[in-house]
Amino acid sequence: MAELNKLQRCYHCGALLQSTDPKKEGYISPDIIEKYPEGLLLCNNCYKTERFTNIPKEASFDEEYTKILDVIRSKKALVVYVVDLFSFEGSFINKIITMLEGIDVLVVANKRDLLPANLDDNDLKEYVSHRLRVAKFNVIDTVITSTNNGGYNLDEMFKLIAKYSEGRDVYFVGASTSGKSALISEFLKQYLNNTSKMIVTYTFSNTNLRGFRIPITNKTYIYETPGTSTDNSLISKVERSVYNLITPKKEVKGKKITLTKGTCLLFGSLACIELLSKEKTVLYAYVSDKVELKSHKSLVGDNAKYVANIFEKGSLKPASERFKSIKDFDVYEFQVTEDGQRDIGILGLGWINFVGNKQTFRICVPKGVYVYTTRSKVKNDF
Ligand SMILES: Nc1nc2c(ncn2[C@@H]2O[C@H](COP(=O)(O)OP(=O)(O)OP(=O)(O)O)[C@@H](O)[C@H]2O)c(=O)[nH]1
Ligand SMILES: [Mg+2]
Structure with missing residues (x-):
């Protein structure tokens, strides 16, 4: 039950998550909490009605x-x-x-x-x-x-x-x-x-x-041999014109950004990483230079509006016609438990590098895109 501390609220309806009373608002099955301790997101009701895919997944595999x-x-x-x-x-x-x-x-x-x-x-x-x-x-x-x-x-x-x-x-x-x-x-x-x-x-x-x-x-x-599937990568989910922008053509230099509690970093109109916890965090973002990076104040409390406002208009480039409404996105929460330099990445788009300090991040990505956390690939001086 201690895990519940991590989960906080359902990202769709905003209800406080609980696993004691299935009849009450915000109920989430305890086995889901156990299975996905990395942090989740939706109460059972929203999961059922919205059919969110809330499990980071690997690419599909062609049996042939x-x-x-x-x-x-x-x-x-x-x-x-x-x-x-x-x-x-x-x-x-x-x-x-x-x-x-x-x-x-x-x-x-x-x-x-x-x-x-x-x-x-x-x-x-x-x-x-x-x-x-x-x-x-x-x-x-x-x-x-x-x-x-x-x-x-x-x-x-x-x-x-x-x-x-x-x-x-x-x-x-x-x-x-x-x-x-x-x-x-x-x-x-x-x-x-x-x-x-x-x-x-x-x-x-x-x-x-x-x-x-x-x-x-x-x-x-x-x-x-033919290439194996990359259907868990953003590159296979967006239109060609967006693919061309998110795929870097030259050296990707880390861009230094500072996030404070309640601010998020937008990756064009395609994804966002928000710092939920209080520790101010300096990070380096690695993405194609055609992806506009922008810090933004979060609109906490009403996630539907939050995502809609940011992505619907497609005001930051690149923007995909395929991912505009809240229903087109998955939302994950990562609680950093490791010390030292860490990466959180969005497959096909890039990653951020930061020093682990028990932060909690909320990450919003086009549906089905793999989000991961690892020890860092490229180290920086912080
Ligand atoms: N920046 C960079 N791009 C590369 C490099 N090698 C290949 N590419 C580009 O990556 C893309 C895919 O390269 P391919 O050689 O077609 O990849 P593949 O593994 O044969 O892909 P499949 O045939 O789909 O399995 C192309 O746009 C290449 O130009 C490299 O060393 N650096
Ligand atoms: Mg090939």
């Missing part, structure tokens, strides 16, 4: 893809796991992790150009490897790359693939838009075919899934 993973497993192939450093949290799909258990994974952490130039690559490498190992990937090595601006560490990546493939097939796996095709096209620029086989577009057995197959010896190949 298991057929490719089965082959990778049976061959004990080398997996080149491509992750997008800007949208790193989109890289974790439980089913893939489970199916690749015990398989050697070379991690290619791509889009280095989007992170601050002064960041130490070794720290980044350590961060990425650690996170993937904790997720139970069998990481044998990690390389930080970029295909932009003439390429970064691509030769090192090619060397590592040659080193670790050891007569095995190699599969490029990773979320859609992580950069697999871009990396393979860089590979092809320096590739010399010394085999009797051809490069083909290959259809994976018993599937409709296709990708390049490039011979590396007369018996082994590099396979490009």
